[in-house]
Amino acid sequence: MMNKNVQISRRNFTKGVLASSFGLAASGVSFQATSTEKKSENGAFTMKFAPHVNHFKNLAGNNILDQIRYAHDMGFRAWEDNRMPNRFEKEQQAIGDLLAKLGMEMGVFVAYGDFKNPIFAGNRLDHFDKRSVDKKQVKAMLTKKMEQAVEISKRCGAKWCTIVPGTIDLTLPVEYQTKNVVENLSYMAEVCEKSGLVMVLEPLNYQNHPNCFLTRISQAYEICKMVDSASCKILDDLYHQQITEGNLIQNMADAWDEIAYIQIGDVPGRKEPGTGEINYNNIMTWLHKQGYNGIIGAEHGIKNKGVDGEKDLIQAYRSIDVTIKTHG
Structure with missing residues (x-):
């Protein structure tokens, strides 16, 4: 639990944010709101932004x-926690219960991510060993995951989970690698379909994650079409895609029917919106x-450490949230 000083600081800061919103509304200019005006009164964002674990560790403990x-x-x-699988079951349940309340x-949470081995592309558990190809073992492992x-997902209330399908396999042509990836994702999708959980495939940029098989939205789109399952969609992380291919809005438009989840971060630096080159207002x-x-x-x-940095984070999201205009 937070101490008294933190609670007072939290209450004062909340009042400041709300007062700012009420002031804008009274002046007749644009203000933050969700899909209903009633919700704007409690300071809720229009867009469903999801902070991550420890974004507010200084403000909230x-x-x-x-x-x-x-x-x-x-x-x-909304809320994100990539490392949810590492938490005890009781904590997963407590998080889910609180979010529901x-x-x-x-x-999303990361259900499977491999950055070293061609698990999906080559059915190999060890990229150093060319003889480690074992389709049955890979299928069993991925199915269990x-x-x-x-x-x-049942405990924490998640509807989506992230999948990073390993590295490229230099021993195979890209077409055969793609075939292997599609087959393995199809096995996994069959498991998810029974519960309604959706795997979201995340293309990653080559600077932070060299040698990953999945790097582009168009590539993820092709794979999702081949898997052809409601439980296999795209996670479009605009930070990664700005580095890899840019043209963010057009790429979203072209792959829109397969995109189920969005993540953001500015370029360069991978910090909050407004610290880099991406025009998140337009997006x-x-x-x-x-x-x-x-x-x-x-x-x-x-970008900035401590309490001030976390307050800046909140204001960064206020600044890119969709607004509606009032007249008066």
């Missing part, structure tokens, strides 16, 4: 439940016009 409560007080209606949605992910406007009501994960660091 180290307890993850306190961080979630604080995020809700600041207007966030607060009316917040759980975002997804069965575990389904149980985790949020486009997403809103598309009718996107899904989660936008804040998978990035914070």
Whole structure:
């Protein structure tokens, strides 16, 4: 639990944010709101931004439940936790229960991510050993991982889980690698379909994650079409895609029917919006016009340290949130 001083600071800061919103509304200029004007009165964001674990550790303390409560007080209606599988089952359940109580949605957690081995592309458990090809063993391992992910999702209330399908396999032509990836994802999708959990494939940039098989939105789109399952979609992390290919809005438009989840971070630096070159105001406007009501994960660091940096993070999201205009 937070100490008295932290609680006072939290209450004062909340009042400041709300006062700012009320002042804008009274002046007749644009103000932050969700899909209903009533919700704007409590400071809720229009877009479903999802802070990540420890984004508010200085403002709310180290307890993850306190961080979630604080995020809700600041207007966030979603939450992310990549490392959810590493938490004890009781903690997963407690997080899910709290999110449900607060009316917040759980975002993605990483169900499987391999950055060293051609598990999917080459059916190899060890990239150093060319003889380690074992389709049955890979299928069994991935199936078990997804069965575990389904149980985790039930406890924490998640609808999506991230999949990073390993590295490239230089011993195979890219077409055969793609075939292997599609086959392995199909096995995993069969497990997810029974529960409604959706795997979201995350293309990663070559600077932070060299040699990964999946790097581009168009590539992920092709794979999802080949898997042909409602449980296999795209996670479009705009930080990665700005580095890899740019043309962010057009790429989203071209792959829109397969995109189920968005994450953001600015370039360069992978910090909060407004610290780099990406025009997130235009992107949020486009997403809103598309009718996107899904989660936008804040998978990035914070530019400035401490309490001030965390307050800056909140204001960064206020500045890119979609606004509606009042007349009077």
